[in-house]
Amino acid sequence: MSTALENQAEHPMIMRRAHDDAARQNAVRTLRQKLLPKLARGSREMYYRTIEPALRTRIGGQSTERHEDVRAAMMKLPYVRFQLGTHRVIQELMYETLIDTVQPQLADLAEKARSMPTGQGSLRLDPELKVPAYVTAVDIHCQPGGYAHQSFEGDVAAGAIYDRSINMYQTGAGGMTDYMGRSVIGYLDRMWPGFEPRRVLELGCTIGHSTLAYAKRYPGAEVHAVDVSGPLLRYAHARAEALGIAVQFSQQNAEHTDFPDGHFDLVVSHILAHETSAESWPAILAESRRLLAPSGLALHLDLPQLDEIDPYRRFIYDNETLFNNEPFWTSFRQMDLNGLMLDAGFAAGEIRRDFTAVMAGDDVGRLQDAIEKSRRSGHGAPPGSGLGFALLIGARGAIKQRAVEAA
Amino acid sequence: MSKPDPATSYRHPRVARGPRPAFFDDSSSDTLLSMNVALLTELIATRERLDTLERLMASKGLLQSNEIDSFEPDAVANAEREKIRETISDHVFYLLLQQAERAESGQSETGPREG
Numbered sequence: 001m002s003t004a005l006e007n008q009a010e011h012p013m014i015m016r017r018a019h020d021d022a023a024r025q026n027a028v029r030t031l032r033q034k035l036l037p038k039l040a041r042g043s044r045e046m047y048y049r050t051i052e053p054a055l056r057t058r059i060g061g062q063s064t065e066r067h068e069d070v071r072a073a074m075m076k077l078p079y080v081r082f083q084l085g086t087h088r089v090i091q092e093l094m095y096e097t098l099i100d101t102v103q104p105q106l107a108d109l110a111e112k113a114r115s116m117p118t119g120q121g122s123l124r125l126d127p128e129l130k131v132p133a134y135v136t137a138v139d140i141h142c143q144p145g146g147y148a149h150q151s152f153e154g155d156v157a158a159g160a161i162y163d164r165s166i167n168m169y170q171t172g173a174g175g176m177t178d179y180m181g182r183s184v185i186g187y188l189d190r191m192w193p194g195f196e197p198r199r200v201l202e203l204g205c206t207i208g209h210s211t212l213a214y215a216k217r218y219p220g221a222e223v224h225a226v227d228v229s230g231p232l233l234r235y236a237h238a239r240a241e242a243l244g245i246a247v248q249f250s251q252q253n254a255e256h257t258d259f260p261d262g263h264f265d266l267v268v269s270h271i272l273a274h275e276t277s278a279e280s281w282p283a284i285l286a287e288s289r290r291l292l293a294p295s296g297l298a299l300h301l302d303l304p305q306l307d308e309i310d311p312y313r314r315f316i317y318d319n320e321t322l323f324n325n326e327p328f329w330t331s332f333r334q335m336d337l338n339g340l341m342l343d344a345g346f347a348a349g350e351i352r353r354d355f356t357a358v359m360a361g362d363d364v365g366r367l368q369d370a371i372e373k374s375r376r377s378g379h380g381a382p383p384g385s386g387l388g389f390a391l392l393i394g395a396r397g398a399i400k401q402r403a404v405e406a407a
Numbered sequence: 408m409s410k411p412d413p414a415t416s417y418r419h420p421r422v423a424r425g426p427r428p429a430f431f432d433d434s435s436s437d438t439l440l441s442m443n444v445a446l447l448t449e450l451i452a453t454r455e456r457l458d459t460l461e462r463l464m465a466s467k468g469l470l471q472s473n474e475i476d477s478f479e480p481d482a483v484a485n486a487e488r489e490k491i492r493e494t495i496s497d498h499v500f501y502l503l504l505q506q507a508e509r510a511e512s513g514q515s516e517t518g519p520r521e522g
Contacts, residue, residue, distance in 0.1 A: 019459060020452055027451035031444070085430035085437060089444045092423075097448070099419050106417060138425030145420040157419045325425040 005033055008167035009175035012242040013112060013235065015160045021101040028094050029168040036090065039083040040316070046077060047312045067314040074315055088323050091142050094168050098161045099144060110154040113238035120246035123237035129251050131228050134277040138325045147206065148229040159207045159235025166209060172358055179358055180270035181213025183389050184299050187356040188266075192297070197221050197265035201291060203254035203284060204228075204272035208236035208247055214268070215245045221266075224259070226252040255283035257291070262396075264291045267298040273392075274302055274329040281332065285344035289394060298394040304355070306333040308390065337392050344394070352393040446499070 008014070017025065051073045074080045102109070131148045139146040143165070149158055166177040173179045188195055198221055202211045205225035215223040225247055227233050233249050240247045252258065254272070267288045273281055288298040306314055314333075321330040341351045393399070429437050464470035480488060497504060 020456060023452035023455035024448055026455065027448040030451070031448070081430045082440070085440050086444060088428065088430070089441045092441070093445060093448055095423070096421075096445075099421060103419055106419065139420075139423035142423040142425070144423045146424065149420060151417040151419070155417070161419075323428045323430075325423060327425075 005029060005171065006167075006173075006175060008164065008173075008177060011239065013109070013116070013160075013239040014163060015098075015102045015105055015109065017101055021097070024097040025094075025101070025164065025168055028090060028097055031090050032094065032169060033171045036083075036087055039086060043074065043077075043080050043083050044312060046079065047074065047315075052312070067311050067318065070311050070315045071318070084319060084323060087319070088142075091324060094165055095142065095144055095161065098164055098168075101164075102157055102160050105160075106155065106157055109156050109160050109235075110152070113156045113234050114154055116238040116241045118237075118241050119244065121237060121240050122248050123233060124248075124250040125230050125233065126251045127230070129228060129253065132253065132277070132280060134275065134280065134328065135228060138327060140275050140325055141320075142325050147227075147232055150231045154234065155231050156235040156238070158229060158231040159233075159239075162232065163207050163209070163235070163239070170358075176212065177209045178213040180301055180389070181210035181268075183356045183358060184210075184268055184270070184301055184391070185213055185217045187354070187391065188297075188299070191354075195266075195297070197296075199264045199293075200224065200266045200268070201226070201257075201259070201264045203267065203269040203288070204275075205236060205249070206232050208240050208249065210268075210270045211236070211247050212240060212243065212245050214266070215240075215247055218266075222248065224248045224250070224264075226250050226254060226257055228253055255280050255287055257287060259291055261290055262293045262296075265293050265296045267291055267296070269300045271302055273300055274326060274332045276332075277328055278331060278335070281335070282340050282343060285340055285394070289345040289396075292394070292396045294396050296396045300392040301356075301389050302332075302392070304333075304388070304390040305335075305337065341392065341394055346394045347398075349398040350395045352391075352395075352399050354391045354393060355388050356391055357388055 047070070051070065055069055055073065135146060135148055143158070143161060145158055145161075147158055147162070149155075163177070166173050170177075170179065174182065197218055200214045200218060200221050200223045202208075202214065202223075202225040205211050205227050206229075208225055211223060211225040214221070223246070225236070226249070227236070228251065230251055233251055237247075237249045240249075250257075254269070269284070269288075272284070276284060285298075285300075288300070292298055303317065309317070317333065318330050320326040321328075337353065338351060342348065430440070431437055461470060461475065465472070
């Protein structure tokens with residue numbers, strides 16, 4: 001029997017859906033989360049049963065297949081073309097259904113965001129901020145209009161679309177779609193028990209769906225979040241206020257914020273890195289270092305690097321760059337992260353690479369399992385294990401004394 | 408008398424900036440695949456609406472559990488249903504049917520071609 005996918009928690013800012021809007025979105029979600037993994041399993045089987053042994057023979061028994069060879073061989077298979085073509089179409093249909101639904105509500109949503117009563121949170125916009133080219137050059141992961149499109153003052157469409165897309169896209173995102181925040185918090189609770197930051201900053205927060213997990217976990221902390229997009233931040237602020245959670249949002253470039261040196265005990269980002277650029281990501285790491293208070297921690301969550309995954313998964317991940325408007329991801333995956341952290345000002349003993357599970361609930365057992373499995377195999381996502389998140393961690397002060405190692 | 412509201416006249420972009428990759432050597436296959444998956448989502452959505460209808464009717468006592476599965480259409484219903492089936496089939500195959508019509512009327516089979 002098939003298990004039902006978890007519905008997103010409705011909240012006052014979310015776009016309304018009539019019966020058939022919801023039915024279409026549910027259909028796309030089922031195709032994305034149930035059908036695509038089944039299709040991908042077929043490709044994986046073909047790779048390990050046919051392609052990989054053939055490549056191995058050709059290059060004389062070595063297991064270091066070049067991923068260009070893997071790609072060339074895989075793309076010859078009609079099955080793989082159908083699988084990847086279907087993947088792209090489902091991504092497009094996700095936005096088709098969402099934009100159909102949001103289009104008639106644009107003015108209502110903008111007004112709702114504008115008039116949302118504000119409690120302890122705040123929104124500071126900077127209309128002069130230049131949105132970086134890596135956000136505007138192409139529409140990242142094919143969301144029409146991208147993160148920053150606005151046609152009228154007060155528009156929140158980009159945020160409204162993004163909010164519902166998370167539940168459609170990501171299995172196990174959780175009702176509040178705060179799975180990435182929870183994945184970092186779960187890791188922190190396990191590795192740094194007793195860590196209670198006074199100030200938290202999220203870089204590239206989009207609609208604040210991860211941010212809220214920190215505000216809930218650390219109720220005594222002052223939680224800040226920055227993004228370059230006005231429409232996303234307007235939506236994020238209204239969403240947080242509607243949910244009664246205090247976050248201080250500001251429109252700033254994560255490469256150079258206006259916060260003082262050493263202002264935060266915890267600086268985080270979630271799948272931000274691969275959507276930036278070769279110039280900006282090192283600057284964001286340096287800014288994270290500048291903002292850390294003594295004993296502070298920076299955790300940047302993304303997917304594993306090229307040398308941390310097997311050739312089949314390299315092929316799969318590179319499809320995001322080739323077919324899903326993620327232009328920087330393939331180059332990002334080949335960057336020397338440790339070298340970048342050293343350049344950013346962290347000492348060798350202040351840097352750690354680790355892995356955590358995709359965690360929507362409080363399933364600590366699953367998290368421990370993922371951390372330990374990843375460490376044993378030496379990479380974040382061994383074949384058959386499903387995706388895990390990779391963490392790039394920087395500390396002010398040597399890291400080993402404070403981290404509690406897994407048994 | 409008031410100015411048009413920019414929010415109501417505004418249309419959010421429908422097309423993502425960036426190149427659209429091809430997965431097949433013949434781009435028609437990419438188009439066909441997209442149409443098939445889109446039709447699938449419409450079919451699922453319609454099936455879901457029907458499910459809603461059945462549940463609402465059952466909850467109001469208008470429908471017994473086995474009534475739909477054991478339903479036998481009479482001659483009138485059969486004829487009307489035939490029309491529904493034909494209309495939908497023609498709608499999905501409109502392009503080929505148009506080409507057939509052009510052929511029958513002696514028009515050129517396709518319009519101007521690029522390249």
